[in-house]
Amino acid sequence: xxxxxxxxxxxxxxxxxxxxxxxxxxxxxxxxxxxxxxxxxxxxxxxxxxxxxxxxxxxxxxxxxxxxxxxxxxxxxxxxxxxxxxxxxxxxxxxxxxxxxxxxxxxxxxxxxxxxxxxxxxxxxxxxxxxxxxxxxxxxxxxxxxxxxxxxxxxxxxxxxxxxxxxxxxxxxxxxxxxxxxxxxxxxxxxxxxxxxxxxxxxxxxxxxxxxxxxxxxxxxxxxxxxxxxxxxxxxxxxxxxxxxxxxxxxxxxxxxxxxxxxxxxxxxxxxxxxxxxxxxxxxxxxxxxxxxxxxxxxxxxxxxxxxxxxxx
Amino acid sequence: xxxxxxxxxxxxxxxxxxxxxxxxxxxxxxxxxxxxxxxxxxxxxxxxxxxxxxxxxxxxxxxxxxxxxxxxxxxxxxxxxxxxxxxxxxxxxxxxxxxxxxxxxxxxxxxxxxxxxxxxxxxxxxxxxxxxxxxxxxxxxxxxxxxxxxxxxxxxxxxxxxxxxxxxxxxxxxxxxxxxxxxxxxxxxxxxxxxxxxxxxxxxxxxxxxxxxxxxxxxxxxxxxxxxxxxxxxxxxxxxxxxxxxxxxxxxxxxxxxxxxxxxxxxxxxxxxxxxxxxxxxxxxxxxxxxxxxxxxxxxxxxxxxxxxxxxx
Numbered sequence: 001x002x003x004x005x006x007x008x009x010x011x012x013x014x015x016x017x018x019x020x021x022x023x024x025x026x027x028x029x030x031x032x033x034x035x036x037x038x039x040x041x042x043x044x045x046x047x048x049x050x051x052x053x054x055x056x057x058x059x060x061x062x063x064x065x066x067x068x069x070x071x072x073x074x075x076x077x078x079x080x081x082x083x084x085x086x087x088x089x090x091x092x093x094x095x096x097x098x099x100x101x102x103x104x105x106x107x108x109x110x111x112x113x114x115x116x117x118x119x120x121x122x123x124x125x126x127x128x129x130x131x132x133x134x135x136x137x138x139x140x141x142x143x144x145x146x147x148x149x150x151x152x153x154x155x156x157x158x159x160x161x162x163x164x165x166x167x168x169x170x171x172x173x174x175x176x177x178x179x180x181x182x183x184x185x186x187x188x189x190x191x192x193x194x195x196x197x198x199x200x201x202x203x204x205x206x207x208x209x210x211x212x213x214x215x216x217x218x219x220x221x222x223x224x225x226x227x228x229x230x231x232x233x234x235x236x237x238x239x240x241x242x243x244x245x246x247x248x249x250x251x252x253x254x255x256x257x258x259x260x261x262x263x264x265x266x267x268x269x270x271x272x273x274x275x276x277x278x279x280x281x282x283x284x285x286x287x288x289x290x291x292x293x294x295x296x297x298x299x300x301x302x303x304x305x306x307x308x309x310x311x312x313x
Numbered sequence: 314x315x316x317x318x319x320x321x322x323x324x325x326x327x328x329x330x331x332x333x334x335x336x337x338x339x340x341x342x343x344x345x346x347x348x349x350x351x352x353x354x355x356x357x358x359x360x361x362x363x364x365x366x367x368x369x370x371x372x373x374x375x376x377x378x379x380x381x382x383x384x385x386x387x388x389x390x391x392x393x394x395x396x397x398x399x400x401x402x403x404x405x406x407x408x409x410x411x412x413x414x415x416x417x418x419x420x421x422x423x424x425x426x427x428x429x430x431x432x433x434x435x436x437x438x439x440x441x442x443x444x445x446x447x448x449x450x451x452x453x454x455x456x457x458x459x460x461x462x463x464x465x466x467x468x469x470x471x472x473x474x475x476x477x478x479x480x481x482x483x484x485x486x487x488x489x490x491x492x493x494x495x496x497x498x499x500x501x502x503x504x505x506x507x508x509x510x511x512x513x514x515x516x517x518x519x520x521x522x523x524x525x526x527x528x529x530x531x532x533x534x535x536x537x538x539x540x541x542x543x544x545x546x547x548x549x550x551x552x553x554x555x556x557x558x559x560x561x562x563x564x565x566x567x568x569x570x571x572x573x574x575x576x577x578x579x580x581x582x583x584x585x586x587x588x589x590x591x592x593x594x595x596x597x598x599x600x601x602x603x604x605x606x607x608x609x610x611x612x613x614x615x616x617x618x619x620x621x622x623x624x625x626x
Contacts (some may be wrong), residue, residue, distance in 0.1 A: 201589055229589075232542055236548070
């Protein structure tokens with residue numbers, strides 16, 4: 001049985017939903033970079049190919065962060081050289097700085113993402129920059145990328161809570177996001193990096209962005225399931241008018257055996273909900289669950305996705 | 314950091330929320346009856362005591378189902394004899410039939426619950442009755458219980474999907490629920506026993522009950538997290554006006570190592586969301602997470618609750 005087979009509700013009192021959601025699949029990048037195992041490049045290529053087969057049309061492929069920091073993705077050049085790109089599928093790549101952009105351009109990348117922080121402490125710890133200083137690093141990346149015809153997404157991390165600073169002021173998040181949009185980012189991905197937010201806080205932040213003149217079409221949401229809130233927060237964001245949702249096949253990036261499950265929202269759990277809500281997404285859940293079960297075997301542990309465990313456990 | 318510390322949202326566009334939610338804690342009954350390990354009665358008593366200490370005011374304590382079917386709860390008489398009941402805490406007990414009611418009355422129980430099925434096949438498999446025939450079994454239980462001054466809750470299982478029949482017609486669920494209300498049940502607990510439902514379907518069923526004249530105050534929701542949908546469905550139910558939510562401390566009843574995680578919504582994950590939404594619940598999350606971590610140790614496996622693993626993993 002699938003959620004869709006239960007029948008679609010005649011009315012949805014909780015708010016309008018988008019007709020279609022773009023699933024921004026981050027498993028190959030955000031997922032694998034947070035797994036303990038380093039996966040062979042051949043497995044990554046098969047993974048991306050299977051995700052495209054399953055109907056996912058945005059596959060964040062890898063990262064040009066220095067291999068010293070993310071050894072899991074040290075094979076970015078080889079992966080992109082061997083990747084057989086599909087028509088209609090985008091393969092964005094994370095780019096931290098100008099050196100990363102050089103590598104991305106050399107690899108023929110057309111979509112990049114930069115990774116900004118909403119908080120001072122995380123900017124210093126993750127980027128070795130002040131909150132203000134990060135923009136000086138991003139500015140030449142975005143302007144050169146745009147001049148080369150690339151599309152640029154801006155991640156905003158720690159949008160709700162920060163492990164060092166605690167609660168994050170929405171005005172600060174909006175200020176950081178606005179600067180990235182003004183700089184030339186076509187979309188912001190608002191990240192609850194430590195997974196603490198709840199639906200009302202999500203709605204309030206989205207409303208704040210709209211009040212600040214950022215269109216909902218330029219906003220994506222990126223939730224982590226550390227406290228089990230990822231899908232509820234996604235529901236709230238969809239009903240607030242967001243139509244791009246980040247998720248990770250099989251919940252890659254969080255291990256069900258680890259002390260805390262800090263993983264991304266699992267794409268399968270998202271797709272199950274979208275199916276039941278009658279929201280189009282273009283994903284073949286069976287193929288996707290097969291792919292995640294296959295990847296879980298490669299990683300030597302069960303998938304954190306509840307749907308994958310229920311369907312393929 | 315807690316969800317509450319993030320600050321409460323100024324507006325909640327997705328629908329009104331109740332000011333206060335009654336958490337109907339089912340861990341000691343629905344949780345433990347679905348665990349492989351049989352827990353010693355002393356541990357159960359300490360568990361109930363710790364749950365009351367954590368502020369939970371409705372503790373479904375045990376079941377008078379025949380020990381042949383649920384050996385995990387075969388100690389119901391001893392548990393109730395040794396239970397030190399707290400003022401302001403209710404200890405409902407599941408009662409399947411008149412024999413169970415006799416045992417409950419002898420044990421001094423004041424709140425019982427009966428367990429009905431929304432589908433023909435589950436009625437036959439779980440109760441050995443037809444869908445219609447189950448009411449003949451319940452009727453003397455409810456009427457005698459009411460005559461003795463007991464409060465009776467009616468569970469309705471398989472409200473959305475059934476493993477043998479597939480999708481379940483909402484009209485049939487409403488018909489079963491109405492008969493239980495008319496019989497004298499003060500509250501219905503609408504169960505998504507196999508965890509397949511999504512928020513729009515939840516809202517549609519609740520709206521159907523209201524259209525059929527059943528007050529929202531007489532409805533509780535009972536979600537399983539098999540497909541990761543339990544908390545999103547709860548959010549939808551809260552916004553539709555439900556204010557009693559069933560959940561299980563630490564997600565008891567579902568094992569994170571099992572092939573499929575079929576457990577109840579974890580009370581901690583629910584409380585985290587309620588905290589962030591500014592909905593009162595009376596539960597001390599720290600004490601509850603301590604209790605669930607302690608019980609997970611007794612069961613020899615990690616808690617399925619994401620909050621428990623994040624806070625106490």
